[in-house]
Amino acid sequence: MLKIENLQARIEEKEILKGINLDIKPGEIHAIMGPNGSGKSTLASVLAGRADYEVTGGSVSFMGKDLLDLSPEDRAKEGLFLAFQYPVEIPGVSTTNFIKSAVNEKRKYLGLEPLDAVQFLKTMKEKMKLVEIDQSLLSRSLNEGFSGGEKKRNEIFQMAMLDPKLAILDETDSGLDIDALRIVANGVNQLRNKDNAFLIVTHYQRLLDYIVPDFVHVLYNGRIVKSGTKELAFELEEKGYDFIKAEVNEATA
């Protein structure tokens, strides 16, 4: 589904990604972990197509297409979803209205008729249950005055509405209390199926207690330096990132 080969990217003059390789197949959940500043969020942003980053090398194919060749909106419509670490606020635009625009843009791209009000509402009601989100929240302006937990739940709700092939969760667990974390994880687990995949970017192991990954990768200094199964996450939690750093430094010394 997603194949990243030797991906390199920088912001202004600073090299951040220095050759990432990653292969994600349908039905898989991958976790990317790593210390602060290792390039985790950059990877998420580059895949989504944020203009601040310049790709300087490598390739990414998504569903057989050259991802880097697509505009951010076309990547989204092809089925790539990013749950933002810091979801933005758009005053005066109701969440419902925003999601409806997004859903119908995607449908248009796929050659489908737009959902009418009744169908849309029905879908919305179903998905609302998944993330235990309240109707009143959705009629408010997008993310305006939402608590941290509400914003993150809204991200997962949008993900449910858009039904992406690949969802990238960028530190969705940061700033969440344990209840919100459970709700978010629950949503992901219910949406999970054999045809879609998740890339979960996180600093901590705790989200992975709820969303069990098939693979865990450690990103350090712009490279994936270690890959393993969920046990790797426990090891990291126990030992901290220092042992990875030591290993890497030893190898390059």
Next chain:
Amino acid sequence: MQEENEDILEQITSSEYKYGFVTDIEADEAPKGLSEETVRFISAKKNEPSWMLEYRLKSYRHWLTMEEPVWANVGYPKINYQDIIYYSAPKQKVTLNSLDEIDPELRKTFEKLGISLDEQKRISGVAVDAVMDSISVATTFKEELSKVGVIFCSMSEAVQEHPELIKKYLGSVVPATDNYFTALNSAVFSDGSFCYIPKGVRCPMELSTYFRINAANTGQFERTLIVAEEGSYVSYLEGCTAPMRDENQLHAAVVELVAMEKAEIKYSTVQNWYPGDKEGKGGIYNFVTKRGICAGAYAKISWTQVETGSSITWKYPSVILKGDNSIGEFYSVAVTNNYQQADTGTKMVHLGKNTKSRIVSKGISAGRSNNSYRGLVSVAKNASNARNFSQCDSMLLGDKCGAHTFPYIEVKNNTAQVEHEATTSKIGEDQIFYCNQRGIDTESAVALIINGFAKEVMNQLPMEFAVEAQKLLAISLEGSVG
């Protein structure tokens, strides 16, 4: 609202000024230039009584003594008032027995603008007065309105048919001597709409006037007067468009509103005069004086304007709150793009006790445009317990445009409560990227964000026009984001 947003997204990809066509119709024009002769010519064309001619001549003579104002935050080459045609009327039969006799060219013109002069096809609940250049070509639903005593007709007709009302109210809110452009308008105004709502009547439909400039080198000087008697209600809407031309054309209108005790007037404007091209060439100079008076207690006047057109806009729809407990409101969205300039706002003059006013202004600037809010809130010595709330928000698109706020507050009574809030924001790249990531392209994202920004004002528009206005916002900003 949701489907409507869909439409906006569709619309935004279509481009340019949609109403830029010219109708090829023979016109009856005054010779170029302004003199007493011109004023007499116009008055004679309209077969006016002598008191009307006197009013015009007096205004003209006063105008000669005045200087064009320069205090607004706009710049333009000096207008040559001798280079303008002050009267241009599309030729058609002198008297129309019914709407069926309207010149087909005129009918087609208004149909192209989405205004049907055919009563059967008209969306129910809206009566229209259609004004092209200097004259009113048709007014619909007159008979139906007259059944409840509502007078809705062209100003020319009102001068003939209701001279007592015109004599009493014309110039009563905006005196001819008020400013340079009102003096000019009072001398040469050629048509416009007159509405009279009798005591206790709730006007059964929306009244609207559609202004169209067609002829080249002409100015449009229309005059609107609305009188709402005690306990009556009316909602009125004006729309305007003009052909695309390289020369600037002057539009100097005067609008007067009179609301008696417990009467309410809701006045909405969707202004879409030709704004000029991308280089700032051409476009309408929209120099307009609009003022209403809450003459009796508990009267209410509410101005709502969506200003997207004109190369220069200079207007301050105001309310004189004379009656105790009267209310004035001003809701405005002003969009400027390319080289457009807008200096707009309101004056709320609190004279009566317990008077309230509310100002919500949303300015959106893009391109190399300049957008200023200028407002005055004044509370007179005897206006105890006056309240005002003002909210002025500006949004900038890009870094070559300007947004300015000039709020003036004069309070002479210490029981007054005056609040002013102002914000300036930019559409953030992160907001756009967020929309992009959800599959919404940049132009649609901008449309979504600015419609959200302007929502509080857009919600004030009558339903029939809200959708159109939303689309207009999006279209006006086309190409403003890289």
